[in-house]
Amino acid sequence: MAQRILYCFILGNALNDIFPVTIGEVTRVNGADIPFKDFTIGYLKDYIIEKKNLASILNIWKVGIIEGSEEWNILKGKPNTEIDIEQELKGNKLDSSMEPIAVSFPESRPKGIAIIVQLPATTVPSRTISQVEVEVQDLLKTYSQELEKVVTNKYDPYVYFKASYDHPYKNEIDEKKIPMLGGNPNLLLYNLPRKNEDCLTNCEHLEADLKRNIVSSSMTVIMGTSGCGKTRLCLELLCRNYSLYFVAVPLSFGAKDLENASTWTENAIRGKKPNEVRKLAERAVWNCITARLVLLNHLFDMAKQLNCVMEPKSWLIFQLSNHLVNDLPVIFVT
Secondary structure, eight states: OEEEEEEEEETTSOGGGOEEEEEESEEEETTEEEEGGGOBHHHHHHHHHHHHTOOSOOEEEEEEEOTTSHHHHHHHHSOGGGOOHHHHSOOEEOOOTTSBHHHHOSSOBOSSEEEEEEOOOSSOOOOOHHHHHHHHHHHHHHTHHHHHHHHTTOOOOOOBOOOOTTOTTHHHHHHHOOBEETTEEOGGGTTOOOTTSOOSSOHHHHHHHHHHHTTTOSOOOOOOOTTSSHHHHHHHHHTTSOOOOOOSSOSSSSOSHHHHHHHHHHHHTTTOOHHHHHHHHHHHHHHHHHHHHHHHHHHHHHHHHHTOOOOHHHHHHHHHHOTHHHHHHHHHHO
């Protein structure tokens, strides 16, 4: 049964391109079944991106635009990309990825436009460093409770696998606390070690090799057949050291910031000369790296204030799972 029906409009499209978003008791987003009670603005963004095959960097605005209203006529009579959504359409930007959909939309909106989707511009206005810093701090404040859990090593974003009630070893399996991803148990994330705990892989040897080779080589390539343990090896290494974990495409887990950067670059380089293309691509990647380092530095500052030591594992799990990692680079891009 539908819990929320919300009609959406992509700024820049024709008004006859309005489409519905239906959120049920359980809604499938990126291969995972999300219960309505857990459905947040972040999942709404991902759902719209997947449904309409959009660029991953976008903004969504809550509006209430009925056909025939003043706001409707503005959309109808003005080039959509030039519209000031906040002032002219009385829009409220939905910034917090963690806010439950039931809070943002207490009821369905079966008539009119409830959501405006704003795609990224390929040209961006210049801003001062102080303006960017304010935006970063504002975003970090909205995630302050989750960040405190990361710093105090209490961050636990996963649902754990539960065996069927008639399984003879249900209690033993349930006690293992195997993380679930996409509706299935994921052993890659199971029982990841803390900094000084034993590992399943030989990551200690890899760590020693990296330290020996760091002066002579800037790159280490790990090769092996599918399923041989390459990803688990890297995860265990990052449970021992504060590091940045990037994936080109998050097939099962990992942040989307690099994928978003690729989409932004694809849009931004159209019609540009090769030299400009290279600079834009480098800028997109450095936005991701800068955002991660800003976030890590902020967590270290929080740990100092709280007089605690953040485990590398806690930082790794946060990188693998939290929307903030996707949202923060957008500030540097736009």
